[in-house]
Amino acid sequence: APARFTLDPAFAVGDVDARLFGSFVEHLGRCVYTGIYEPGHPAADEAGLRTDVLDLIRELGVTALRYPGGNFVSGYKWEDGTGPAGERPRRLDLAWRSTETNRFGLSEYIDFVRKVGGEPMMALNLGTRGVAEALELQEYANHPSGTALSDRRVGHGDKEPYGIRLWCLGNEMDGPWQTGHKTAEEYGRLAAETARAMRQIDPDVELVACGSSNQGMATFAAWEATVLQHSYELVDYISLHAYYEERDGDRDSFLASAVDMESFIENVVATCDHVGARLKSKKKINLSFDEWNVWYQARFHAAEPPNWEEAPRLLEDNYSVTDAVVFGSLLIALLRHADRVNVACLAQLVNVIAPIMTEPGGPAWRQTTFFPFAQASAYGRGRVLQVAVDSPAHETARYGEVPLLHATAVRNEETGAVTVFAVNRDQHRPLPLEVALHGMAPARVVEHSVLADADPEARNTLTDPERVTPHPGEGTALADGVLTATLEPMSWNVIRLG
Numbered sequence: 485a486p487a488r489f490t491l492d493p494a495f496a497v498g499d500v501d502a503r504l505f506g507s508f509v510e511h512l513g514r515c516v517y518t519g520i521y522e523p524g525h526p527a528a529d530e531a532g533l534r535t536d537v538l539d540l541i542r543e544l545g546v547t548a549l550r551y552p553g554g555n556f557v558s559g560y561k562w563e564d565g566t567g568p569a570g571e572r573p574r575r576l577d578l579a580w581r582s583t584e585t586n587r588f589g590l591s592e593y594i595d596f597v598r599k600v601g602g603e604p605m606m607a608l609n610l611g612t613r614g615v616a617e618a619l620e621l622q623e624y625a626n627h628p629s630g631t632a633l634s635d636r637r638v639g640h641g642d643k644e645p646y647g648i649r650l651w652c653l654g655n656e657m658d659g660p661w662q663t664g665h666k667t668a669e670e671y672g673r674l675a676a677e678t679a680r681a682m683r684q685i686d687p688d689v690e691l692v693a694c695g696s697s698n699q700g701m702a703t704f705a706a707w708e709a710t711v712l713q714h715s716y717e718l719v720d721y722i723s724l725h726a727y728y729e730e731r732d733g734d735r736d737s738f739l740a741s742a743v744d745m746e747s748f749i750e751n752v753v754a755t756c757d758h759v760g761a762r763l764k765s766k767k768k769i770n771l772s773f774d775e776w777n778v779w780y781q782a783r784f785h786a787a788e789p790p791n792w793e794e795a796p797r798l799l800e801d802n803y804s805v806t807d808a809v810v811f812g813s814l815l816i817a818l819l820r821h822a823d824r825v826n827v828a829c830l831a832q833l834v835n836v837i838a839p840i841m842t843e844p845g846g847p848a849w850r851q852t853t854f855f856p857f858a859q860a861s862a863y864g865r866g867r868v869l870q871v872a873v874d875s876p877a878h879e880t881a882r883y884g885e886v887p888l889l890h891a892t893a894v895r896n897e898e899t900g901a902v903t904v905f906a907v908n909r910d911q912h913r914p915l916p917l918e919v920a921l922h923g924m925a926p927a928r929v930v931e932h933s934v935l936a937d938a939d940p941e942a943r944n945t946l947t948d949p950e951r952v953t954p955h956p957g958e959g960t961a962l963a964d965g966v967l968t969a970t971l972e973p974m975s976w977n978v979i980r981l982g
């Protein structure tokens with residue numbers, strides 16, 4: 485039987501915030517050094533940024549760029565990354581057992597963000613530091629001039645303030661692995677007081693409080709409730725992080741990873757609204773899903789830990805076409821909740837669990853996951869329509885019965901163009917799809933793009949960088965207000981109607 489759903493612009497989820505297509509640059513492995521920044525590389529610009537990588541980042545269509553961590557930020561002194569490059573200290577990075585040269589810091593990051601047309605999203609160290617250092621960074625970065633810290637920035641060569649509006653109040657503070665890990669009470673108080681003070685400098689900053697590091701944490705939901713009980717009126721967002729990997733060869737469960745992601749989002753929304761109800765608040769806390777991806781953590785934990793090298797090769801997962809289909813499904817999960825998820829960051833951007841890979845001194849190329857992200861960012865702007873699928877289903881070990889179709893649709897309110905994003909979770913069989921269009925009349929199928937491969941392990945590598953790319957779908961048609969298509973086995977699909 486075909487999978488079916490109906491689209492009607494009268495039934496919308498909400499408008500997509502451009503920052504749903506954010507990403508993340510951490511001082512981790514080769515994300516910064518030999519990733520985006522490599523002075524001396526043939527493609528490096530005058531600032532040492534790799535222009536081949538900048539081009540790929542623009543093509544990817546990333547918006548918000550979270551920086552500088554991650555676990556790294558919880559031991560970071562932001563001042564180390566300012567001022568003349570030759571005078572910057574070398575430091576131990578406890579999070580990744582690496583040596584941080586600080587050659588790349590705040591000014592270089594802002595230059596990078598501007599060159600790719602992104603928006604800064606700055607994480608604060610609330611692990612080893614607190615309110616005072618957060619305020620100092622905010623003053624250095626955003627105050628025009630005339631104070632010691634703003635004039636220090638001007639003296640460092642950056643006359644224009646950085647205008648950082650979006651701030652993360654720490655990173656994964658619920659995790660025992662985090663430097664300066666805290667209880668929910670301790671962190672909730674610190675987040676509230678940091679937020680209160682930052683708003684004294686600028687009431688319009690947007691602040692993200694740390695939620696849980698994943699839905700499986702023992703403190704999940706209680707953590708969010710306690711943190712928000714302290715900070716509800718002072719912060720705008722609560723963060724979510726989630727990484728998925730195939731375990732024990734159970735591919736059907738892996739392909740259903742978005743079931744976990746959607747339940748995570750819905751449980752955090754419920755928790756936020758519960759606290760809001762208890763506080764009798766009119767305000768809504770929205771979500772910043774500021775780390776998400778496929779990540780083979782089991783491989784990372786099995787590998788030798790680094791020994792204080794500079795920019796070691798860490799977390800350099802090479803993604804298969806299977807990973808890209810799951811990744812596309814995670815994008816669908818985010819879009820389906822665009823009413824409450826305003827910010828999301830693909831973790832990470834280059835080399836480290838990333839859609840873009842580089843070789844030091846050599847080329848840059850697109851991983852399989854590059855394509856779903858670029859397409860979602862290009863065509864997933866506008867209003868998300870409600871999609872209630874009527875689909876054949878199958879049993880999975882991890883998530884029970886799961887529909888084979890996972891889908892969402894976004895309508896461009898100005899042009900009337902509609903894009904359907906759909907994943908067929910069936911590894912072996914094609915899935916016929918029928919979409920009834922009500923209350924709108926797109927004239928034709930502009931494109932049906934498919935990411936799938938006869939070899940589920942196919943991937944792009946340094947020696948074969950274009951092994952996997954999207955191809956056109958066949959037989960897709962629009963007639964009498966009904967879209968019909970066939971979704972290849974285990975595929976990511978983008979069907980554009982205009």
Ligand code: AHR
Pocket residue numbers: 510553554555556655656697775831832
């Ligand atoms: O993205 C890699 C790491 O995953 C981040 O540093 C941390 O926040 C998370 O645990």
